[in-house]
Each structure stands twice: as C-alpha cells, then as structure tokens.
Amino acid sequence: MTLSRRELLSTFLGAPIAFAACRNGTMRRFPEGQIVGQSEALGHVLRENRTFEVPPDNWESKKVAIVGAGVAGLAAAWQLEREGFNDIVVLELEKTAGGTSLSSKGDPVGYPWAAHYLPVPFRENTELISLIEEMGLVEGRDAGGDIVVKEQYLCRDPEERVFYKGRWYDGLYLHVGESEDDKRQFVEFQRQIDHWVNWRDPAGRRAFVVPSVTCSNDAEVTALDKISFADWMHQHGLTSERLLWYCDYACRDDYGLKLDQTSAWAGLFYFCSRVRTSGVESQPFITFPEGNGRFVDHFLSRIGEHVRRSFMAVSIVPNDKGVDVICLNDGVVRGVHCEKIIFASPVFTAPYLIRGFRDDPPFAASEFQHNAWFVANLLLKDRPKQRFPKDFPMAWDNVLYESPSLGYVTATHQSGIDYGPTVLTYYYPMCHEEGGRTKLFNYEWRDLADVCLTDVARPHPDIYELTTRLDIMRWGHAMISPRPGFIHSGIREKAMKPYRNIHFAHTDLSGIALFEEAFYHGLRAAREVLTIETPRP
Amino acid sequence: MKSTPLLFLNVIIIATCGLIYELLAATVSSYVLGDSVTQFSLIIGVYLFAMGVGSYLSRFIDKNVAEKFVDIELAVAVIGGLSAPLLFLTFAYVSYFGMVLYTTVFIIGTLVGLEIPLLMRILQDKLDFKELVSRVLALDYVGALVASLLFPIFLVPQLGLNRTSLVFGMLNAGVGIWATWLLEPIISRRRLTILRVKGFVVIVVLTIALIKADSLTTLAEDGLFVDNIVYAKSSSYQRIVITRGRMGHSLFLNGNLQFSSFDEYRYHEALVHPAFAAYKGEPKRILVLGGGDGLALREILKYKSIESVDLVDLDPMMTELSRSLPALGELNQHSFNDPRVKVTNADAFVWLDRTDAEPFDIAIIDFPDPNNFALGKLYTTRFYNLLKPKLAPGAAVVVQCTSPLIARKSFWSVMKTLEASGFYVRPFQTTVPSFGIWGYALAKLEPFEIPQKPPPNIELRFLNDITFASMFEFSADTSKPSEELETNRLDNQALVRYYETEWRRVEQ
C-alpha cells in the first residue's frame, strides 16, 4: 500500500477509515468514469484579463440579457415571459443549463449533480406556489389554505437512515444507545427550535422564514449572526455528542460548512424556517429522481428558446444607452446590446466581468465566499445487498455517521423502482480544511473515486462489483458560505441594488444557497426590470 | 499389533460413515429433485459402482499402505462431511446440480471403496485369510445397519441433513487420527506428525463449518421449515423455498408462507370469486397483480367469458417455476399455458405507472403482506390512484389484505386507504387453516351492494351460498377499531409500521 493512498484517504475520510481501508490490502477493481462538467474556461479567461473585439456582424440587440442559466436566471426569464416580455436572451457558459441544479438523464431514472429537493412552500410564498401549480404538482388546498402536493412528488418514506458502527438505523438523529442526558439535551434543543419557530417581532414577522428577505431584522434575531452555531449550542449547554453531530451534519448538508464555521442565524434558519408552528412536522420535501433538475426542465420548456448554451459572458460594459455583453461562444466572440442585464451568475465574478466595477465598487464582492464540493454519481447494476436482516433498508438519503461526507441519495427511491439498476449520488463538502478548492482541483478522478468508493464500501462492501460507472463533478464554487457575520453585514442589501442597469440575481444574495432564494432573486430582478422599463412607442 | 481389535472397531465406524454419506446424498437429491425412488436407486447404484472402482484401484497402492489409509480417511472426512451443505448450496445457485451431485457421490464412493481393501492388507499378516475376511466384512455390514437405523430415527429429525453430514465428517476425521496411534508401529515418525497435523486441520475446518452452519441460509432453514425442503433458490428479488410434507406442498417467499396445497383453494376461491360476483355483466379483461403462483389464475380461468388475463408479477423465476415445476403446474392446473394468459415480469407499481394497457373489468391484487417498504408502496393511495385509470366502468377489484385478527389496524388501514383513493369498499374475511383468519377488500369505483352468493355454474370446493354471505360479516375482535387509523401513503408508509408492530407480537 502506497503511503500516498493512505494520505489521500486520511485527508478526505479521516485516519480511522483510511487505516481500515489500507489494511484491507490491495486496491479493488475500479469502475469506469471521469470528471464531468464545470468548465474551467471562465477562470482562465478572466485571469488572463484579455480584451475582446466583437466583429461587427456578431452583434445583436435584446432588451434584456440574463447572464447565467441557473435557477435564478431561468426564473427571471420565466417571469419575464409570463409577463409577456420576451425580447430576452439567457447566456449560459456551460453546455447545459441548470447551474447547481444540474441533472443528467439516465436509465432507469435521471439523477442530480447537486440540488435535489425543495420543501413545500408555505401558502404565503405565492409566487413559488404558482410555479409548482404550473408544473402540475399540486392536488389541491387543505382547510388552512396550504397547498397539498401530489403524493408521488413528496419524498417517499423512509426518508433517511444513518449508518453507525456497522449498522443502519432509521432516521437521521441517532437514537440507538442514547443516554438520559442525550435525550434531555435533544428535548432541550427542540424546545429552543420551538421558541424560534413561534417567535414573532412587533410587526408580526417570523424570525426565520423562506424567502429570507421576509425574516425579521429585529436585533434579537440578527444578533444570532454574530456567533457560530457551535458557540450558540455551547451557550445553551448543548454538548451531547450525537446532538452536535446532528447539527454539524445539518450545516454541512445545507451550507457545506462545519458547525463552528456556520453562523448561528443560518443554523437556526435550517431548523426553523420550514416549520409552521411548534409541534407540527416540518414541511415535507418535494423531490424527483433527477432532483431539482425537474424545475430546470420546466423552466426550459417555457423559455428554452431564449437560452444560449456555451455562451460565456466575458465582459459586461455599461454605457449611456444601456449595457453591452460580450460573450465567448466556442471561441467566437459575440456581443449583445441590451437595455438591462440580469446578472444571475455568482456574485464574486462581478468585478471581473463588469467593466468599471473595480474602480468604484458598489459593494465588496469578495465578501461573497463559496465553498467547494465534489459530487459523484455511481451507476449501479443492482442494489447493494443488505448485510444484516435487522438493518434498516435503503432510504432516500443514506447518511454515514462516522464520515465527513454526507452519504448518498438514491435516485430510484422516489420513482418506486426498488429493484435492479439505480444511481447513487454521493456528496462531499470540502469544509474540513483550509483551501479546499485548490485541494479539490489538485486531485484526479481516480483519487476522488477512491475516496468515494472507500467511503461507500464501508456499509456496502459489494459496491466495487455493483458500480458500472462513477462520474465526478467538482464544484469549485458550490455554495455561498453563511459564515458568522456575513448575512447581517449589510453587504447583501447593497448588492441587491441595481448597478448601472445591471440587476443582480443569484442565491448568493441571500447568503444561503437554496432554490427558493435563487427563485426569489430571479423574480425580484425580473420585476425590477419590468417596472423600470418604459414601453417604447 | 496389539491394537488389532481396535482396528476392527474402526471398520464399523468407517462403514457407518460411508453409508451415511450415501444416504445423505440420496435424501438431499430426493428432497430437491423429487421422485425419491429414482433418486435413491441412482445414488445407490453410482455409489456401489464407485466403491467397486475404489476397491479395484487399491491394487495400485503398493507402498506406505498404512499412511495412505489414513490419508484416505481424512479425504472422506472432508468431502463426505461437507457434501450435504455443498449439495444444498449448489442446488440453490447452479444449474448443473446433477453433475455436482453424481460427481460428489462418485468421489466419496471411490474413497470409501479404497478403505476396506487397504485395511485388510494392513491386517493380513496378523490374521489368517479366512478369519480376516469373515471379521472385516461382518463388521462392515454391522456398520451399515447402524447407519441405516440411526439415519432416519435419530439423525435427520435431530440434527438435520447438513449437521449430520458435518458431524460424521468430524467422526471420520477422528477415526483417521486415532488410526495414526493404532498404526504407529508401521508408519515413520515424520510421516506420523504430518498425518496428525492434517487430521487436526480437517477437524478444525469441519468445526468451523459447523459453527458457521447458522449463517448459511439453508442450514437455518432446516430448522425453520417443518417439512422437507424440495426447492430452495434465491432469485434477484426473494428467496423461494418449496417444501413437501404429508399435507402437500407449501411455498415460502423470504420465509413467509404463501400457500399450503391442502387449503390454498379456500384462500384463492375467496380471493377471486367475490370480484366476479360483484361485476355486473360478462367480464372479459382481467388483471392479476402479484399471484405468480398461478393459483388465482386457476380460479379465474373457470369463467368462460374471459378473453384475456394479464398477470404482472415481479419475479420471473417465480412465474417460471409455477409453469415448469410439476408440483406447482399440477396445482395451478397449468394455467400459465392457457393462451389467454399473458405474463409480465415487472414491479406492479412501476408497471401501472407506465403501461398503456386497455382498462380491465376485474383486478385481482394478490401481493405478499406489506412487511417491507418495497411491498408497502403497493398498498398506498398512490398505487390505488395509478390503478384507477386502468379500470373499465363497473370494474371490480379484490385486494388481499393480511389478517384482520392478528393485524387488525393494518387491515383496516388498507380499507381506509382504498376509500381515500376514491373506492367504495366492502371488507370481507374467511378462514384458511394454514394462515388463520384472512382478510380481503372488495372494491369498486361506484357504490355497490354486497354480492350475496357466488357466481352460478362455477365449480367450487369451498364457497357455497352460506359461506359466501358470511364472509362479509366481521366478529367483534376483527371489526373496525374505534381509534382513528392512518391512510397509507408513499410519504408515510404507515401500513408497514402498523404491520411490523402487529406481527411482531405473534412472531416472538
């Protein structure tokens, strides 16, 4: 066993797992696979600082150009189209639209590359509901006026299971072997959550709700953003190991950050924003085999004709008449004259793309920091064998307690296909070390595949024989990081203001990466463009 | 040699072991292949012939006869000892079972055939020929008697086939080691040590196999099933075991009884005929979901008006077995060969979602009980909603719904789920001795009266007018509980949880 493999596995999975894996002797047969997607071209181009000349014939005119076909950009286009405004173009640098809600087609089902679920929105979130209704996901309304989503789109039970010391257990929070003190602390934690679920400010606003702009900005709430979630737990005497794990898992899962890297505001947002009142269940999840790719496909079915793929915006030039966007399309330079731009790509790219931004920055774009992830899709020819008759069976989300990864999601679960081939989507946030992004891009497919297979082989030793293909996506800028002090620093509010006919729209602007937030900003930007827009004679 | 008398004791044990292996092979093969007359006769024939081959081959052993003798003892111990588990496992997993069976029998026979001639040669200088032949052969046959008495009276009922096999292998190896002491004067020192080490290794291997015995499914099953296992195989979906006892055949899927041939007609008449009684008119298109044993088919095909039956069952191995295994084919009256029957192997949930089949007049839903999530989804509102568009106007549906006595909440939760999906439901129950009180739902998408009698001119063994009408009555301990039950949905799988708690009470 080479030292480097042990080092690799130790850095990604920790020494105990690495030791066990290397002790088990020779490396196993690897499936086929490769690194997919996420072109690195943008980074190169921007760093080179080149200037681009658009040949005169390569110019076109649109009223609005949307840069980025992630959820925010697509939602903006969808909204404009709904308002009968279709002189638009959506520019996307990748070959496929979707951004971090990307998915792939597959057999027997498609599978996600990142985002994979959406909690059922509260009735107040009418715009999001109109999307869900338009997609035909809604069956009706309950007595209270909340939407009832069709059963087949709500996450099928069992939702989660957790692998701990060789066995699978029901649920995410580990109940087995709980001490009296663990139980007491878990109850206390629930009590704290209930407190914040029921909390209202004098204006009647909730502390935590989606979209996050509607959260209360009362000092009592914003103070939570100053400390880390780890500190908050400590202050409340919450020290139970399994409870800390549970909250740490939540932070890694939703934000790609560890407990002590996450703002307490963001941590509580995760637990409180989807619960109507204390005592009721958290909102159920809408999910599809291909995850949120279903929403992307729906947007595309509406506005797909406006989307230009492999169109990388390389320069955005505000001028007197409006804005020009210069794009690189498979090596060809093209330009769009437009009146307004919806900037729906990650906020940190603004200074590189927008001419003049750096000379007089409207906000500190570098404060929008992202973490890196890698996501692997394992195409299996059959299901892993259940090892013990009493083991809890395969769930939608399958979490590994002792691992820094987030475990895997089973694509076929929602479709009711319970036998034969399936796809497992394995998530690994690079939050365990400084410089996670650089580190991630230093590793090859084989290294990351080794990490993934070694990890998954702990519960499923047969994974090597079952996996026919393993592809990996490295997300250099996966999610915005809600580290302490960022969300309520005031920077986001500045970035939400238009800058010289450029309207920003990205989930980054909320400080948390969520479908609802991206959707909200897309619609907000579209509305701004429409209201400022004066119809021409 | 002072130990000569003890060597004669050795003969008895060798003979006993030899016959035990032969009986084991014959029994295993008649269990799994059926037709015991043929199996016993073939195995005995091959075995005796192989012993002849062994005896003949003994002439080629010239040197170190005593040492070779011990070696052969140990070889018999390993191969004979592992023979029953080996045969069981091969039967479940490979198609060339016959070859493995006869090869094993032949090898054991040959080795056993070598033993007696070699032993006689070891003893030839100690006794005169007359004495030797008479003693050795007499004891050989005594050993045979011991084996044939022990085998059916004690070994099979107490130890089961696999354990018997392993225990006798160990005994055989023990004898081999013991012989190294008896034959000490005529074996060199160094060789003695090697032989003892080998013997020790064999014992260890067999002991491990005996300890591991429980983790081998077939071994566990020996204890689990009262009757003889005639077929045991794991498909990609489930473990299929068929047993045969005095009361006939039984089918088990993952250890759960699906039917017993002696009373299955009660279950299947109750499953099928109420739907036909509730259907107004002449049903033509029938859908069967589950029911891979073909027994519901048998009942359905009694109706002359039927033009087609679509049967959707998950497991191709199950439907194929029901077609080709003589015992099952006889029971389902070869209904899989009826040209009106079309079999699709698919998960009914996925099939319903994707099929473009024309609507059906009657649907018979006969899935295993909802004891896991993959089965639980087949009892959800989503599933029944997928079924609805596949039903023609006036269609009648019957669903098997576990025992309303043992799993009362489960049973009534299915009724509630059907109602929540828009069906009008008439629960009914009957008694199937090998199951107990069993429950079903008769359902239609329109209000309907409980049918009063079975359809006319259909030959029935169980249902008459009185039993038919009484099925729709529930006793106090099986009727709808007063507490509010949950609807079974994909996103709560309430039924699996009810079922688990209710059946766990009786299974422990």
Ligand SMILES: Cc1cc2nc3c(=O)[nH]c(=O)nc-3n(C[C@H](O)[C@H](O)[C@H](O)COP(=O)(O)OP(=O)(O)OC[C@H]3O[C@@H](n4cnc5c(N)ncnc54)[C@H](O)[C@@H]3O)c2cc1C
């Ligand atoms: C691993 C992972 C899992 C997630 N899971 C969930 C989940 O389960 N549920 C959930 O709600 N959210 C999840 N998210 C959050 C997800 O990011 C949001 O749901 C949402 O997809 C964000 O959309 P966006 O449009 O704001 O940003 P992005 O997805 O970042 O979209 C930006 C788009 O702009 C394009 N672009 C960038 N620069 C340029 C340029 N110069 N020219 C042209 N185009 C450009 C990009 O290619 C991209 O398509 C997850 C995120 C990750 C990384």
